[in-house]
Amino acid sequence: xxxxxxxxxxxxxxxxxxxxxxxxxxxxxxxxxxxxxxxxxxxxxxxxxxxxxxxxxxxxxxxxxxxxxxxxxxxxxxxxxxxxxxxxxxxxxxxxxxxxxxxxxxxxxxxxxxxxxxxxxxxxxxxxxxxxxxxxxxxxxxxxxxxxxxxxxxxxxxxxxxxxxxxxxxxxxxxxxxxxxxxxxxxxxxxxxxxxxxxxxxxxxxxxxxxxxxxxxxxxxxxxxxxxxxxxxxxxxxxxxxxxxxxxxxxxxxxxxxxxxxxxxxxxxxxxxxxxxxxxxxxxxxxxxxxxxxxxxxxxxxxxxxxxxxxxxxxxxxxxxxxxxxxxxxxxxxxxxxxxxxxxxxxxxxxxxxxxxxxxxxxxxxxxxxxxxxxxxxxxxxxxxxxxxxxxxxxxxxxxxxxxxxxxxxxxxxxxxxxxxxxxxxxxxxxxxxxxxxxxxxxxxxxxxxxxxxxxxxxxxxxxxxxxxxxxxxxxxxxxxxxxxxxxxxxxxxxxxxxxxxxxxxxxxxxxxxxxxxxxxxxxxxxxxxxxxxxxxxxxxxxxxxxxxxxxxxxxxxxxxxxxxxxxxxxxxxxxxxxxxxxxxxxxxxxxxxxxxxxxxxxxxxxxxxxxxxxxxxxxxxxxxxxxxxxxxxxxxxxxxxxxxxxxxxxxxxxxxxxxxxxxxxxxxxxxxxxxxxxxxxxxxxxxxxxxxxxxxxxxxxxxxxxxxxxxxxxxxxxxxxxxxxxxxxxxxxxxxxxxxxxxxxxxxxxxxxxxxxxxxxxxxxxxxxxxxxxxxxxxxxxxxxxxxxxxxxx
Numbered sequence: 001x002x003x004x005x006x007x008x009x010x011x012x013x014x015x016x017x018x019x020x021x022x023x024x025x026x027x028x029x030x031x032x033x034x035x036x037x038x039x040x041x042x043x044x045x046x047x048x049x050x051x052x053x054x055x056x057x058x059x060x061x062x063x064x065x066x067x068x069x070x071x072x073x074x075x076x077x078x079x080x081x082x083x084x085x086x087x088x089x090x091x092x093x094x095x096x097x098x099x100x101x102x103x104x105x106x107x108x109x110x111x112x113x114x115x116x117x118x119x120x121x122x123x124x125x126x127x128x129x130x131x132x133x134x135x136x137x138x139x140x141x142x143x144x145x146x147x148x149x150x151x152x153x154x155x156x157x158x159x160x161x162x163x164x165x166x167x168x169x170x171x172x173x174x175x176x177x178x179x180x181x182x183x184x185x186x187x188x189x190x191x192x193x194x195x196x197x198x199x200x201x202x203x204x205x206x207x208x209x210x211x212x213x214x215x216x217x218x219x220x221x222x223x224x225x226x227x228x229x230x231x232x233x234x235x236x237x238x239x240x241x242x243x244x245x246x247x248x249x250x251x252x253x254x255x256x257x258x259x260x261x262x263x264x265x266x267x268x269x270x271x272x273x274x275x276x277x278x279x280x281x282x283x284x285x286x287x288x289x290x291x292x293x294x295x296x297x298x299x300x301x302x303x304x305x306x307x308x309x310x311x312x313x314x315x316x317x318x319x320x321x322x323x324x325x326x327x328x329x330x331x332x333x334x335x336x337x338x339x340x341x342x343x344x345x346x347x348x349x350x351x352x353x354x355x356x357x358x359x360x361x362x363x364x365x366x367x368x369x370x371x372x373x374x375x376x377x378x379x380x381x382x383x384x385x386x387x388x389x390x391x392x393x394x395x396x397x398x399x400x401x402x403x404x405x406x407x408x409x410x411x412x413x414x415x416x417x418x419x420x421x422x423x424x425x426x427x428x429x430x431x432x433x434x435x436x437x438x439x440x441x442x443x444x445x446x447x448x449x450x451x452x453x454x455x456x457x458x459x460x461x462x463x464x465x466x467x468x469x470x471x472x473x474x475x476x477x478x479x480x481x482x483x484x485x486x487x488x489x490x491x492x493x494x495x496x497x498x499x500x501x502x503x504x505x506x507x508x509x510x511x512x513x514x515x516x517x518x519x520x521x522x523x524x525x526x527x528x529x530x531x532x533x534x535x536x537x538x539x540x541x542x543x544x545x546x547x548x549x550x551x552x553x554x555x556x557x558x559x560x561x562x563x564x565x566x567x568x569x570x571x572x573x574x575x576x577x578x579x580x581x582x583x584x585x586x587x588x589x590x591x592x593x594x595x596x597x598x599x600x601x602x603x604x605x606x607x608x609x610x611x612x613x614x615x616x617x618x619x620x621x622x623x624x625x626x627x628x629x630x631x632x633x634x635x636x637x638x639x640x641x642x643x644x645x646x647x648x649x650x651x652x653x654x655x656x657x658x659x660x661x662x663x664x665x666x667x668x669x670x671x672x673x674x675x676x677x678x679x680x681x682x683x684x685x686x687x688x689x690x691x692x693x694x695x696x697x698x699x700x701x702x703x704x705x706x707x708x709x710x711x712x713x714x715x716x717x718x719x720x721x722x723x724x725x726x727x728x729x730x731x732x733x734x735x736x737x738x739x740x741x742x743x744x745x746x747x748x749x750x751x752x753x754x755x756x757x758x759x760x761x762x763x764x765x766x767x768x769x770x771x772x773x774x775x776x777x778x779x780x781x782x783x784x785x786x787x788x789x790x791x792x793x794x795x
Contacts, residue, residue, distance in 0.1 A: 011168070060169060081161025084131050168355075206244065225274050235581065250285055286343065367785055385615075389764070416598060446568070525545065
C-alpha cells in the first residue's frame with residue numbers, strides 16, 4: 001500500500017463513516033418526531049463517532065536512535081524540512097524529544113514536560129531558528145545544573161515536510177531518543193535516558209538507527225547496540241521489518257575511500273553479528289538533503305546557501321567547450337541534490353512501512369467498527385419490519401421468550417467474568433514473581449561483592465580467623481503453584497503463562513568490581529595489609545573499615561553507591577522491559593480468550609433471534625480494536641504521573657517533603673544509601689578513627705531494593721488489573737448493548753402497534769426505504785474492505 005493509496009482509503013473510510021453517521025441521525029430524528037427514541041441507536045452512534053475519532057487522532061511514531069556524532073539532529077531536520085533541532089559537538093539529546101506534526105500555518109512551539117506537572121511549560125513560540133536557539137540553551141542548562149526541574153521530555157510542534165501532503169498522517173511524530181553513548185556523556189540521570197530509549201523501542205511504529213559513515217567500524221556500533229539490542233534478540237526477530245539503518249554522512253567519502261556499496265556490505269556483516277537478519281541499510285547525506293529542501297522551499301538563509309555552494313554544488317558542475325567549470329544556481333540543482341541525498345527514499349520507505357502495517361491495521365479496525373455499526377442498524381430495521389409483519393400476540397410471546405434468553409446470556413457472561421478474574425490473578429502472580437527474582441538476584445549480587453571485600457581483608461589480616469560471611473544461597477525460582485483453575489479459559493491459558501523472570505538474574509552483574517574500584521579510589525586503605533591500617537588484630541572485623549579521616553570514609557561510601565546503585569537500576573530497567581513485553585503478549589492472549597467466549601454467547605443469541613423471527617441477522621462481532629488499548633507502557637506512565645502529582649500536592653499542603661515510594665524504581669538515587677560514619681576517639685592512642693560498617697551498608701541497600709520492589713509491584717499490578725478489567729468490560733458492554741438494542745426494538749414496535757396499527761403499510765414502506773439507503777453504505781464498506789484486503793501486509 002503506497003502512501004497515496006493509504007490516503008485515498010483513509011478519505012473514503014472517513015467519508016463513508018461521516019455519511020453513515022448523518023444517515024443514523026436522520027433515522028433517529030424521525031423516531032423522535034413520532035415520539036419514540038432508541039437507546040440502542042445511541043450506542044451505535046457513539047461507536048461510529050469513536051471509530052472516526054480514532055481514524056483522525058491515530059499516532060504514528062518513528063524513533064530515531066544514534067551514537068554521538070552520527071548526525072542524528074541533522075538527519076531529523078532533513079525529514080522535518082527545517083533547521084529546528086540543534087546539533088553540538090557534545091551530546092545534545094539529554095532526554096526524549098517528540099517532534100509532532102502540525103499543519104502549515106500553525107505556530108510552531110517548544111514545550112517542556114516536567115515530572116508531576118500535568119501541563120507542559122511553553123518555552124517559546126516562533127520560527128525554527130527561535131525554537132532551535134531556546135532548545136539549545138535549555139538543554140545546556142539542564143546538563144550543567146543536573147536537571148533541577150525534573151524535566152522528563154520535550155515536544156516540538158512543527159510542520160514535518162515529509163508528510164505535509166498526507167492528511168491521513170496528521171498524528172505523525174518523530175521521536176528523538178538519547179543514544180546509548182549519550183547516556184554516559186550528560187550530567188543527567190543515565191538510566192532514565194536508557195529507559196526512555198527502550199520505551200520508544202517497545203511503542204514506536206518504526207525505528208531508525210543512524211550510523212556515521214566516517215566511523216561505522218569503530219566502537220560506535222558496539223556502544224549503540226550493547227544495551228539496546230544485545231539482550232533482546234527475540235524482539236529483533238519479531239520486529240525486523242520496522243527497523244532501518246541509516247548510513248549517514250556519505251558525502252564525506254573521498255576518492256581513496258571504499259565504495260559506498262562495499263561499506264554497506266561490511267556494515268551488513270557487522271549488524272548480522274548483532275542478531276539482525278537481512279538488515280536494511282540506506283546511505284544518506286542529511287546535510288545535503290536539508291539544505292536542498294530549504295532552498296526548494298525558499299527558506300534557506302544566506303549562510304545555508306553558502307554552505308550548499310561550498311560543499312555540494314561542485315558535484316553538479318559541467319564544463320564548456322573550453323574546459324571552464326560551470327556551476328548551476330542552487331535553486332536549479334536543489335531537486336536533484338535532494339534526490340541524491342537519499343532522504344526522499346528514506347522518508348518514502350518509512351512512510352510506506354507505517355501505512356502498510358500500522359496504518360493498514362488502523363484502517364481495517366475502523367472499517368470493522370463502522371461495518372459493525374451499519375449491520376447493527378440493518379438488524380434493527382429487519383427486526384422492526386418483522387415485528388410489524390407478524391401477529392401482535394405472537395410478537396408479545398417472542399418478546400417474553402427473548403427476555404428469558406437474554407437473562408440467560410447475561411448469566412453466562414458473569415461466568416466468563418469469574419474465569420477472567422482467575423486469569424488476571426495468574427498474570428499478576430507472574431509479574432510479582434519476575435520482580436521478586438530481580439530483588440533476590442540484586443541483593444545476592446551486592447552481598448557477594450561486599451563478602452569479597454571482607455574475605456580479602458580477612459586473608460590479609462595478621463591473624464586470619466574464621467568469620468561468618470553474609471552471602472546465603474539464593475532460593476531456587478520455581479513455577480508458581482496456581483492451584484486448580486476452574487473453567488475453560490483457565491485450562492486453555494495455563495500453558496501460555498510463563499514463569500516471569502526465570503533466568504533474568506543470570507544477566508545481572510556489577511559493571512565493575514567493587515573491590516577494584518575501592519582499591520583505585522582509596523588505595524591506602526585497600527591496597528596495603530590490614531596490619532598497616534589496624535594495629536589491634538585481636539579486635540579485627542573484616543566488615544568494619546577503620547579510616548584515619550572522615551573524608552576517606554566518605555569516599556568509601558560514595559564509591560559503593562557509585563558502583564552499586566546505577567547497576568541495580570540499570571538491571572531493573574532491563575527486567576521491567578522484559579516484563580512489559582511478556583505482559584503485553586499475555587494480555588493480548590487473554591483478550592483473545594475473552595473475545596472468543598463472549599462471542600460464543602453472542603452468536604447463540606443471534607442464532608436464536610434469527611430462527612425465532614425467521615429473518616437473517618448479522619453476527620455481533622466482539623471487537624478489541626488496538627486504538628482502544630493504550631498499552632502497558634502508557635498505563636505505567638499514567639500511574640506514575642498520578643502518583644507524582646498526588647505527592648506534590650501532599651508536599652505543598654504539609655509544607656514538608658513526603659518520603660517517596662519510588663513506585664517505578666526511578667533514578668540511581670533509589671538505591672543510594674546514607675550509612676552513618678561512626679566516629680571513635682581512642683584516648684589511649686590519642687587518635688580519632690572513622691568506621692564504615694559494611695554489614696550496615698549492605699542491609700541498607702537490601703532495604704532500598706525491597707522498598708522499591710514493593711512500590712513497583714503495586715504499580716504494575718494496578719496497571720494489569722485495570723487493563724484486564726477494561727478488556728472484559730469492553731466485551732461485556734458490547735454484548736449488553738446487543739441485548740438491550742433488540743429489547744428496545746421489540747418494546748418500541750409493541751408500543752407503536754398499540755396506537756399505530758392502521759399506519760402499518762406506511763411505516764413498513766418507510767423502513768424498506770431506509771434499508772435501501774443503508775445498503776448503499778454497506779456496499780461501499782464492502783468495497784473498501786475488499787480493497788484493504790488486497791493490500792493486507794504479509795507477516
